[in-house]
Amino acid sequence: MQAPxxxxxxxxxxxxxxxxxxxxxLAEAAIAKGLxxxxxxxxxxxxxGGTVLSHLKLGDFSSPLIRPEHADLLLALKAENIxxxxxxxxxxxxxxxNAAAAAGNSGGHCTRALDADRLARRLANxxxxxxxxxGFALAAGALPAEGxxxxxxxxxxxxxxxxxxxxATPALLQDALGALAAGAxxxxxx
Amino acid sequence: xxxERLHVNPKHLALGNEAIAxxxxxxxxxxxxxxPGTPAxxxxxxxxxxxRQTGAALHAQWAVNEKIAFEIAYAGCQAGLRTAVSxxxxxxxxxxxxxxxxxxxxxxxxxxxxxxxxxxxxxSQTEQDSRLMAMLAKIPVLDPDSPAQARELVAEAYSxxxxxxxxxxLRPTTRVCHARxxxxxxxxxxxxxxxAFEKNPARWAATPKFRNxxxxxxxxxxxxIAGYPATAPLKLTAAQGTPKAIVVSGVAAAHAAEIMAExxxxxxxxxxxxxxxxxxxxxxxxxxxAAHSDILVIEETMGVIEMQLxxxxxxxxxxxxxxxxxxxxxxxxxxxxxxxxxxxTGKVPSLPTVPDRRPTLCAGCPHRASYFAxxxxxxxxxxxxxxxxxxxxxxxxxxxxxxxxxxxxxxxAGFYHAYKNEPKPPDIVATIGDSTFFHAGVPALIDAVVxxxxxxxxxxxxxxxxxxxxxxxxxxxxxxxxxPLNQVDIESLxxxxxxxxxxxxxxxxxxAFTRTLRSAVKYSRASGxxxxxxxxxxxxxxxxxxxxAPAGPLSVSDACDGCGYCLKNFECPAMVIDPExxxxxxxxxxxxxxxxxxxxxxxxxxxxxxSD
Numbered sequence: 157m158q159a160p161x162x163x164x165x166x167x168x169x170x171x172x173x174x175x176x177x178x179x180x181x182l183a184e185a186a187i188a189k190g191l192x193x194x195x196x197x198x199x200x201x202x203x204x205g206g207t208v209l210s211h212l213k214l215g216d217f218s219s220p221l222i223r224p225e226h227a228d229l230l231l232a233l234k235a236e237n238i239x240x241x242x243x244x245x246x247x248x249x250x251x252x253x254n255a256a257a258a259a260g261n262s263g264g265h266c267t268r269a270l271d272a273d274r275l276a277r278r279l280a281n282x283x284x285x286x287x288x289x290x291g292f293a294l295a296a297g298a299l300p301a302e303g304x305x306x307x308x309x310x311x312x313x314x315x316x317x318x319x320x321x322x323x324a325t326p327a328l329l330q331d332a333l334g335a336l337a338a339g340a341x342x343x344x345x346x
Numbered sequence: 347x348x349x350e351r352l353h354v355n356p357k358h359l360a361l362g363n364e365a366i367a368x369x370x371x372x373x374x375x376x377x378x379x380x381x382p383g384t385p386a387x388x389x390x391x392x393x394x395x396x397x398r399q400t401g402a403a404l405h406a407q408w409a410v411n412e413k414i415a416f417e418i419a420y421a422g423c424q425a426g427l428r429t430a431v432s433x434x435x436x437x438x439x440x441x442x443x444x445x446x447x448x449x450x451x452x453x454x455x456x457x458x459x460x461x462x463x464x465x466x467x468x469x470s471q472t473e474q475d476s477r478l479m480a481m482l483a484k485i486p487v488l489d490p491d492s493p494a495q496a497r498e499l500v501a502e503a504y505s506x507x508x509x510x511x512x513x514x515x516l517r518p519t520t521r522v523c524h525a526r527x528x529x530x531x532x533x534x535x536x537x538x539x540x541x542a543f544e545k546n547p548a549r550w551a552a553t554p555k556f557r558n559x560x561x562x563x564x565x566x567x568x569x570x571i572a573g574y575p576a577t578a579p580l581k582l583t584a585a586q587g588t589p590k591a592i593v594v595s596g597v598a599a600a601h602a603a604e605i606m607a608e609x610x611x612x613x614x615x616x617x618x619x620x621x622x623x624x625x626x627x628x629x630x631x632x633x634x635x636a637a638h639s640d641i642l643v644i645e646e647t648m649g650v651i652e653m654q655l656x657x658x659x660x661x662x663x664x665x666x667x668x669x670x671x672x673x674x675x676x677x678x679x680x681x682x683x684x685x686x687x688x689x690x691t692g693k694v695p696s697l698p699t700v701p702d703r704r705p706t707l708c709a710g711c712p713h714r715a716s717y718f719a720x721x722x723x724x725x726x727x728x729x730x731x732x733x734x735x736x737x738x739x740x741x742x743x744x745x746x747x748x749x750x751x752x753x754x755x756x757x758x759a760g761f762y763h764a765y766k767n768e769p770k771p772p773d774i775v776a777t778i779g780d781s782t783f784f785h786a787g788v789p790a791l792i793d794a795v796v797x798x799x800x801x802x803x804x805x806x807x808x809x810x811x812x813x814x815x816x817x818x819x820x821x822x823x824x825x826x827x828x829x830p831l832n833q834v835d836i837e838s839l840x841x842x843x844x845x846x847x848x849x850x851x852x853x854x855x856x857x858a859f860t861r862t863l864r865s866a867v868k869y870s871r872a873s874g875x876x877x878x879x880x881x882x883x884x885x886x887x888x889x890x891x892x893x894x895a896p897a898g899p900l901s902v903s904d905a906c907d908g909c910g911y912c913l914k915n916f917e918c919p920a921m922v923i924d925p926e927x928x929x930x931x932x933x934x935x936x937x938x939x940x941x942x943x944x945x946x947x948x949x950x951x952x953x954x955x956x957s958d
Contacts, residue, residue, distance in 0.1 A: 170703060171705070172708075179526075180359075180526075183359050183526055184359060187357065187358070187359050187528050192528055193359060193526065193527060193528050194492070194525060194526070194527050195525060195526040195527075196521060196524065196525050196526075197361075197524045197525075197526070198468070198524070204705035204706055204707060204708060204735065204738060204813075205703070205704075205705050205706045205708075205919050206702070206703055206704065206705035207702065207703045217604055218491070218492065218600040218601075218603045218604045219597070219600045219601040219603075219604045219605075219677050220492070220521050220525035220527075220597070220600065221521065221601070221676065221677050223676075223677045223678050223681065223694075223695075224678055224694075224695040224696055224697055225695045239698070239700055240697055240698055240699075240700045241697075243695065243696075243697045243698055244697070273935065276935070277934075277935070282934075282935040
């Protein structure tokens with residue numbers, strides 16, 4: 157099935173988790189595929205541990221913000237944010253969350269959970285939580301599921317963006333690709 | 347259907363602020379100045395980056411404050427060059443004096459004043475509308491709806507500025523500045539223009555009598571600009587001859603266009619986008635009011651377009667109360683307004699309100715140590731605070747007031763004068779950052795010295811402008827383009843203000859620093875102002891040199907009795923309560939290893955752990 161060209165993704169976490177980096181990777185992957193991209197970021201005060209929320213809209217949109225019940229996917233780097241941000245999702249929207257297990261607060265949306273914090277510690281790379289969760293979501297997003305359209309991009313698309321961005325620093329690139337792969341290979345916690 | 351964009355027109359992803367910078371470079375901007383402020387900060391840094399990439403003949407610099415930035419850039423335009431100044435909306439307040447005067451005098455080279463608004467506000471003292479300031483100043487203002495349009499309107503702004511010899515404001519908001527969009531790649535041409543200042547003191551040094559003539563001229567310019575075709579409003583929907591119309595500008599236009607399409611209202615309601623909210627185009631106003639009997643205006647943050655339409659019977663918006671006057675207009679609120687206006691039923695979902703996660707100083711931030719020590723040295727003081735990362739001293743109970751840039755010192759003086767005749771006046775401790783001190787603190791300190799104000803100023807010198815992204819200060823010695831610059835020494839500056847008691851100490855050497863503060867407090871009670879410069883680099887600043895090796899991983903022993911003293915008074919984000927043991931533990935993913943917490947626990951339960 158061809159990847160859809162119309163997609164709305166919310167990425168949520170707290171300052172310092174690398175929400176903006178993940179948003180950027182997805183946006184660059186979309187541009188590489190010739191899609192129109194609009195995204196929205198929180199800066200400044202949010203970096204000091206406040207909530208960071210990114211909106212990513214791919215396709216024919218003019219507004220940079222996603223309305224409640226319009227998002228296809230919520231990428232939640234901080235599980236406690238789901239209580240508020242699950243409301244962004246369409247009825248058939250799904251969640252990829254950094255958590256030991258899917259909690260009950262996802263408003264009935266299909267949830268795929270991965271303890272990315274624990275995996276990051278195991279990789280001795282505490283900053284890798286964002287890439288681990290992204291890898292996990294890409295793998296889960298590629299799987300067929302009832303009613304749910306596949307993610308617009310796959311692991312290879314993001315690997316390609318990482319090559320372009322981090323090619324000059326091979327050590328960082330290896331770490332990043334490793335984190336992405338670790339997330340993609342991890343089984344879902346149900 | 348996928349659009350074959352890349353083959354037709356090479357594009358790249360740009361932040362709104364980067365798009366504005368690109369527009370400035372493409373227009374041949376020769377001098378660009380700024381003071382950092384969210385959401386505008388990246389405009390100047392992106393421009394500096396583009397300068398390095400292209401070798402463009404451009405002087406880009408951070409200035410000490412927005413007034414100075416404005417004056418520097420304005421002189422450039424008086425010399426016939428194209429120039430720009432950028433700031434956030436409250437920074438425009440600081441630049442308001444030269445803005446008002448410059449509007450009367452006019453320009454020679456094009457001059458663009460970029461003032462970025464923060465509806466909400468997300469990180470400002472107000473959510474004021476810079477377009478209203480443009481109206482007060484009597485200059486035109488352009489209101490982009492997206493990064494792509496922001497870049498286009500920079501070019502329009504320069505054309506407009508040079509056609510009428512008037513400064514032009516560009517007013518993006520957070521959702522333009524910090525949105526990312528695919529835009530055309532940079533079309534750079536080296537600029538040809540040479541400086542040529544033509545002496546004309548009647549204009550450039552106009553005295554009050556001639557200002558009257560200049561004002562007359564200014565009014566004529568505005569009347570002509572209200573007929574300028576290139577910036578006229580656009581009609582976005584096909585609806586003809588419908589009684590209802592919606593007028594939008596800025597990001598509200600972007601939201602409305604998408605929502606109108608989704609609701610299928612394009613044939614029933616005319617949608618107009620205003621790109622130049624002031625002065626509102628005369629023909630547009632006449633035609634709008636002639637053609638439609640029911641008009642809704644959606645704009646941020648005040649009813650600037652609505653007030654110029656001036657028809658209370660037919661026009662509704664912010665002024666009439668149809669659109670909320672307070673807070674950012676999110677797209678769901680736009681949808682609500684449009685549905686109601688169109689007579690549609692159906693409830694628009696909104697996000698549940700949950701208690702916000704409060705921002706806090708980074709783990710390892712030297713300000714945390716400073717504020718902890720201030721509470722120890724002066725536990726019952728009045729704490730006047732200021733603007734920067736260190737405002738978050740609030741969380742440690744060590745900031746009582748935050749008004750505006752530089753106010754910590756003047757407010758300390760005010761509190762001193764309020765209490766000085768009382769039998770037991772409180773201690774007063776003001777905190778200000780290094781960049782803020784340069785920006786606005788110096789005149790206030792001079793005043794405090796002259797008046798003999800008995801207070802302690804803790805100058806938090808982390809050698810950077812941190813909250814906005816670690817921009818350099820006058821003490822840094824490096825400019826926006828990475829070039830070496832002269833440095834101004836803070837100690838000399840403080841002494842130059844007349845302060846005789848000034849000491850420098852490292853807040854992270856907590857016990858010694860606390861002693862220094864106690865001694866300064868004692869001095870201030872008897873004698874007058876005492877300054878303690880708390881110097882330790884920001885841990886996010888990539889330029890910093892390490893002062894001391896980190897203490898390494900830290901842990902909390904069983905001696906912890908869960909009293910919560912550290913959580914309440916030190917408030918480090920690395921310290922978390924373990925829900926099972928109800929004791930505090932240190933999260934190794936967050937802890938920076940600064941070791942400042944080692945001495946604070948009443949049970950002495952915090953220690954460096956040695957790797958096993």
